[in-house]
Amino acid sequence: MLTLLRGMVDRGGQTIIMVTHDPVAASCADRVVFLVDGRVNGELIGASAEDIAARMTKLEAAPC
Secondary structure, three states: OHHHHHHHHHHHOOOOOOOOOOHHHHOOOOEEEEEEOOEEEEEEEOOOHHHHHHHHHOOOOOOO
């Protein structure tokens, strides 16, 4: 499925928005936007699964 989506972007000029907690799936994207409690909390461009996973471990939810 990820290959199909990537092909739609590369060959068809499509824009895909994917929501995932999987760093491997996210690494197929050109841009990864991190959300915490519904707010943007940074982004990575062209990142590897390892870089995405490392960034995810540093995300913190706001205190209640």
